[in-house]
Amino acid sequence: MPDLTIIIPNFNGKSFLKECFNSLKNQNYPFEVIIIDNASTDGSADYISNNYPEFTLIRNNTNRGFAVAVNQGIKSTDTEYVFSMNNDVVLEMNCISNLIECLKKNSNYFAASSKMIQYHNKTKIDDAGDEYTILGYTQKVGNGKSTDLYQSAREIFSACAGAALYRRDIFDVIGLFDENFFAYMEDVDISYRAKIYGYKCIYCPKAVVYHVGSATTGSKYNRFKIRLAARNNVYVPYKNMPWPQLAFNFLFLIFGFLIKYLFFLKNGHGNDYITGLKEGLNSLNKIDKIEYKRERLNNYIYIEWLLIKNTVKNIFL
Structure with a gap:
C-alpha cells in the first residue's frame, strides 16, 4: 500500500x-x-x-x-x-x-x-x-x-x-x-x-x-486573480498575527498594500486591487484567528524575524 x-x-x-x-x-x-x-x-x-x-x-x-x-x-x-x-x-x-x-x-x-x-x-x-x-x-x-x-x-x-x-x-x-x-x-x-x-x-x-502558470485563470494579471489575491493578503496577517504583532506591523502592511496598489494602478488594475482589499476587510468576520498561546511566544518572535529578514532581502537582493 x-x-x-x-x-x-x-x-x-x-x-x-x-x-x-x-x-x-x-x-x-x-x-x-x-x-x-x-x-x-x-x-x-x-x-x-x-x-x-x-x-x-x-x-x-x-x-x-x-x-x-x-x-x-x-x-x-x-x-x-x-x-x-x-x-x-x-x-x-x-x-x-x-x-x-x-x-x-x-x-x-x-x-x-x-x-x-x-x-x-x-x-x-x-x-x-x-x-x-x-x-x-x-x-x-x-x-x-x-x-x-x-x-x-x-x-x-x-x-x-x-x-x-x-x-x-x-x-x-x-x-x-x-x-x-x-x-x-x-x-x-x-x-x-x-x-x-x-x-x-x-x-x-x-x-x-x-x-506553465496561471493556467486556470488565464493570465498572470487578471481581474479575478488580482481581486482574490488582494483579499487573501488581508486575511493572512489578520488570521495569523496576534493583536500586538499586528499593531507593530500595521504601518508596514499599509505601506506594502500601497506599493501593490501603485503597481496595479500602473498596469490598469488599481480598482481590482482596491476591490479585493475592501472585500477582505469587510469579510474578516469569516476568518478564525489563530489562538495565541504563551508557550508559542518564541515561534512568534522567530516568525517576526523572518518577516523582517525576508523584506530586507527582497529590497536589497
Missing part, C-alpha cells in the same frame, strides 16, 4: 492533463492519485474517467476552489504523505522521491517545496521557495533568474502548493487549508500556521517541476 497520495485539483485544464499525468510515470516512488474536478466544462472529468481509470476522480458540482479541492483529497486518504500538484505542472524524473528524501531529514518539517521552472522558458526559475514579508505579500524567490541558481536545500517560509509535499499527520495538528481563501495565498497561510506551531518548510532543489 503506497504511503503517498498525489492530489490534483482541476478546472478546465484538459489541455494540460496528458503531459501532467505522463510525467507521473517518471517517478520511482509508489503513489495513488486523487483528482478533484471543480465542475469543468471542457470535458476534463470524462477525459480522466475514460483514460485514467486507475486514478480516483472526485467530481464537484460547482467550482469550489483550490483550497476545498485539496482538502477533499486530504480527507479521502490516510497516507503518510500528500503531494499537492497543479494540473499545469510537469514533473521531472524522480521529483517525488527527492521531495520524500528532503522531508524525511527532519521530523519537524511540515512541507517540502520543489524547484519550479518556467515551462515556456526552461532556463528561468518560476519559484525556488516562497518568502513572506512584513509588507504583507509573498516573494517568489528566484523568479525569472537562471536555473543554475538555488542549488542548495534551505529553510523557506512557505511551500508553493502547486508542487509541494506535506506530512499528513501535521494537518491533524494544525488543520487543513483555509477554505475561505478559495485560491491564492492558502499555501502561505497554512505554512504560516505551521510555523506558529513550531514546524518548518524546506526547499528541495533536486525536485524539479515545470510550471
